[in-house]
Amino acid sequence: MYDANTHSVHSIRLALAGACAGLVLAVLVQSAPSASVSGLVRDANGPVASATVRVKATANATTTDADGRFALADLEPNKPVVLTAWAEGYYIGGGQTEYLPGASDVDIMLSAHNDQDNANYAWLSAFASAGYPGSGEDGNCEHCHADPNDAQVSLPFDEWRGDAHALSAENPRFLTMYTGTDTAGSQSSPTQYFQTRDYGRIPLRPDPNESYFGPGYKLDFPETAGNCAACHTPAAAIDAAYETDPTTVTGVGAEGAACDFCHKVWDVRLDPASGLPYPNMPGVLSFEFRRPPEGHQFFAGPLDDVAPGEDTYSPIQRQSQYCAPCHFGVFWDTVVYNSFGEWLHSPYSDPQTGRSCQDCHMPSGRTDHFARFDKGGVLRDPTTIFSHRMPGAADEQLLQNAVSMDVKAVREGERLAVTVTITNDQTGHHVPTDSPLRHLILLVAATDGRGRRLKQLDGPVVPEWGGVGDPNQGFYAGLPGKAFAKVLEEHWTELSPSGAYWNPTRVLSDNRLAAFEVDTSSCVFAQTTEGEAIVDVTLLFRRAFIKLMAQKSWQSPDIVMEHERITIGGSPVPNAGLQER
Numbered sequence: 221m222y223d224a225n226t227h228s229v230h231s232i233r234l235a236l237a238g239a240c241a242g243l244v245l246a247v248l249v250q251s252a253p254s255a256s257v258s259g260l261v262r263d264a265n266g267p268v269a270s271a272t273v274r275v276k277a278t279a280n281a282t283t284t285d286a287d288g289r290f291a292l293a294d295l296e297p298n299k300p301v302v303l304t305a306w307a308e309g310y311y312i313g314g315g316q317t318e319y320l321p322g323a324s325d326v327d328i329m330l331s332a333h334n335d336q337d338n339a340n341y342a343w344l345s346a347f348a349s350a351g352y353p354g355s356g357e358d359g360n361c362e363h364c365h366a367d368p369n370d371a372q373v374s375l376p377f378d379e380w381r382g383d384a385h386a387l388s389a390e391n392p393r394f395l396t397m398y399t400g401t402d403t404a405g406s407q408s409s410p411t412q413y414f415q416t417r418d419y420g421r422i423p424l425r426p427d428p429n430e431s432y433f434g435p436g437y438k439l440d441f442p443e444t445a446g447n448c449a450a451c452h453t454p455a456a457a458i459d460a461a462y463e464t465d466p467t468t469v470t471g472v473g474a475e476g477a478a479c480d481f482c483h484k485v486w487d488v489r490l491d492p493a494s495g496l497p498y499p500n501m502p503g504v505l506s507f508e509f510r511r512p513p514e515g516h517q518f519f520a521g522p523l524d525d526v527a528p529g530e531d532t533y534s535p536i537q538r539q540s541q542y543c544a545p546c547h548f549g550v551f552w553d554t555v556v557y558n559s560f561g562e563w564l565h566s567p568y569s570d571p572q573t574g575r576s577c578q579d580c581h582m583p584s585g586r587t588d589h590f591a592r593f594d595k596g597g598v599l600r601d602p603t604t605i606f607s608h609r610m611p612g613a614a615d616e617q618l619l620q621n622a623v624s625m626d627v628k629a630v631r632e633g634e635r636l637a638v639t640v641t642i643t644n645d646q647t648g649h650h651v652p653t654d655s656p657l658r659h660l661i662l663l664v665a666a667t668d669g670r671g672r673r674l675k676q677l678d679g680p681v682v683p684e685w686g687g688v689g690d691p692n693q694g695f696y697a698g699l700p701g702k703a704f705a706k707v708l709e710e711h712w713t714e715l716s717p718s719g720a721y722w723n724p725t726r727v728l729s730d731n732r733l734a735a736f737e738v739d740t741s742s743c744v745f746a747q748t749t750e751g752e753a754i755v756d757v758t759l760l761f762r763r764a765f766i767k768l769m770a771q772k773s774w775q776s777p778d779i780v781m782e783h784e785r786i787t788i789g790g791s792p793v794p795n796a797g798l799q800e801r
């Protein structure tokens with residue numbers, strides 16, 4: 221229960237009988253308690269039909285009938301219960317009074333929440349600690365959704381502050397791609413153009429005689445802000461998707477995909493024909509928000525029994541569609557970000573047998589409460605509480621549980637044949653997905669007993685953009701193996717692989733692994749029939765192209781997703797004997 225004096229944020233509805241503090245034990249006791257309670261859910265105008273009524277923090281729930289009446293059975297005799305009620309368009313009601321089983325005149329009053337968005341609403345900062353802009357307010361989420369004694373308890377604030385959403389406005393990789401600088405601030409020259417009679421102004425490749433710090437939106441479009449802020453700094457861009465320069469955001473805007481922002485989402489607007497966001501409506505433009513009017517609050521969440529307070533339940537919070545506006549992005553005519561579309565077109569979107577983005581990236585079960593107990597937190601079933609860690613491209617554990625790899629090595633006379641099968645059996649979209657900077661590098665190394673590399677006779681090699689140089693420094697071009705990526709090529713300059721997708725690009729190739737897709741590659745090496753051979757197969761996740769990382773001075777070590785070593789015995793094997801594993 222909230223302390224109404226200090227926590228106006230989920231402010232208690234005055235309509236709730238004025239009982240602002242403490243639970244009121246209802247005096248409605250019947251002599252022979254049947255283990256059920258019944259009553260009425262209404263609003264100022266009368267009964268509310270189809271409201272969900274729940275014994276708070278339990279799975280015991282029912283729905284009101286056309287007259288707004290309900291009965292909840294299966295209660296333990298003599299054990300008082302707290303009830304909540306929710307219906308679409310209303311804050312969650314109830315939550316204040318305890319009823320003994322047998323009570324038959326429960327009366328829960330609902331208050332409608334705003335059905336319009338209020339652009340004048342001032343965001344609440346997540347941060348309570350002094351020094352953060354926007355801190356110092358009772359409503360700062362950290363007051364109640366963090367554990368000051370143990371950040372490992374996994375309350376939303378403690379998890380969110382380390383996740384990519386919280387850091388999106390200050391992510392140096394994003395910012396340096398926006399500004400066209402490296403991390404030290406050195407900037408590439410603005411893009412040069414030449415005039416053609418047929419096509420007008422055409423951009424030139426960067427001058428090879430000048431220092432180059434990689435591409436940047438601002439090098440190509442110095443006059444405009446672009447659409448980047450619509451997804452990367454959405455709280456700042458909510459009312460100005462194309463006019464917000466992400467390098468200038470301040471206050472809660474700098475909190476990236478912020479708590480208050482995400483929990484003001486009421487719905488998403490998708491194209492009913494495709495199920496996808498409209499291509500020209502990135503990020504904030506495809507959401508419907510419910511920022512509350514002055515004097516009120518509004519938090520939408522996945523639970524329908526958070527009361528009292530100005531909270532409501534929104535089914536979209538549990539659906540992949542919630543993530544769609546930012547995890548699908550079209551630039552010019554090229555689909556650049558598409559984890560949502562890939563998911564939608566995979567078996568994972570089956571409502572019965574599939575899994576949502578939240579199932580994998582916000583798994584439940586990590587904690588049994590999500591607000592501090594001394595601030596109104598309630599002990600709950602851990603399966604009803606979802607994590608905000610949002611593991612992604614930097615998470616070793618997630619990446620090591622994304623695909624399966626199977627390696628077979630067979631000696632056939634003087635040849636050693638290595639077959640690698642990679643199956644995307646655990647990822648709800650392509651691997652890798654979203655940012656086209658991401659790629660996988662498969663390295664198939666075969667050495668003899670003395671550590672000398674065996675000569676490759678047949679099979680694929682890592683492409684040039686795997687890096688030309690010392691393999692010990694991560695430059696793998698030409699080595700046996702391959703890479704998986706969606707490779708974009710810029711029109712006009714024909715540069716590829718390009719991360720400058722704010723320019724017109726086309727998909728040169730895309731061999732990423734769709735959900736449940738299997739990829740097989742075979743490399744053949746020369747080997748004498750005698751002596752040991754060691755086969756080392758490694759699948760790496762690389763966050764960005766190595767050349768780009770060098771231009772920008774990004775530090776982002778490769779992550780080993782899979783590794784397997786096979787030793788083929790040392791004794792001479794006549795007649796192409798088969799030896800596996």
Ligand code: HEC
Pocket residue numbers: 346361365376377378380381385477478479480482483521522523537538539542578579582590604605606607608
């Ligand atoms: C990128 C959007 C996003 C951000 C940022 C975000 N949330 Fe959430 N939050 C969600 C979604 C989606 C759910 C529901 C997940 C589900 O039901 O599968 C959720 C669930 C919750 C819940 C319900 C309990 C639980 O954990 O399941 C609380 C409380 C909550 N968030 C608070 C916060 C706070 C506080 C912050 C910031 C510290 C925050 N959220 C940041 C999207 C977000």
Ligand code: HEC
Pocket residue numbers: 391393394395397398437446447448449450451452502503545546547548549550557612613653654655657658721722763764
């Ligand atoms: C439709 C939403 C959307 C828009 C618009 C958008 N981005 Fe992104 N961006 C994302 C998402 C989502 C990710 C994370 C993808 C991933 O991890 O694979 C991302 C990742 C990135 C990354 C990789 C960051 C890293 O740490 O590796 C860069 C760089 C980036 N975006 C730059 C930009 C720039 C520059 C613009 C504007 C020209 C832009 N983005 C516009 C959604 C968007």
Ligand code: HEC
Pocket residue numbers: 226227228229230344345346358359360361362363364365479480483519520521522523524525526527531532533589590591595596597598599600
């Ligand atoms: C004064 C304490 C307090 C503050 C400050 C606070 N919350 Fe909460 N919040 C709670 C409590 C308590 C609950 C309900 C706990 C329960 O029932 O288990 C809750 C529930 C929620 C829910 C769940 C709603 C639902 O129906 O699923 C969301 C979402 C949420 N808070 C978001 C936020 C965000 C975002 C902020 C910061 C902008 C914030 N809260 C600040 C105490 C607080």
Ligand code: HEC
Pocket residue numbers: 540543547559560561563564568575576577578579580581611612613618619621622646647648649650651652653654655658
């Ligand atoms: C079945 C589990 C599963 C589902 C469902 C799922 N993901 Fe993932 N996701 C993963 C795994 C595993 C990875 C790591 C492999 C990779 O990067 O592709 C990942 C990676 C990511 C990344 C980081 C990508 C990168 O390579 O930089 C983003 C962003 C992401 N997922 C977003 C989403 C969104 C949005 C949805 C829903 C539309 C979703 N995921 C659904 C398992 C899942």
Ligand code: HEC
Pocket residue numbers: 384385387388389391394450451452454477503504542543544545546547577578581582610611612613614
């Ligand atoms: C308001 C836009 C927005 C919404 C809504 C949103 N995301 Fe994101 N998400 C981003 C951006 C931007 C990034 C990249 C941040 C960065 O790397 O700087 C990102 C990053 C991620 C990553 C981490 C990728 C990495 O490389 O580490 C995952 C996983 C992810 N999002 C999943 C989700 C899921 C699941 C949902 C829905 C519950 C969701 N996102 C909703 C904008 C959003």
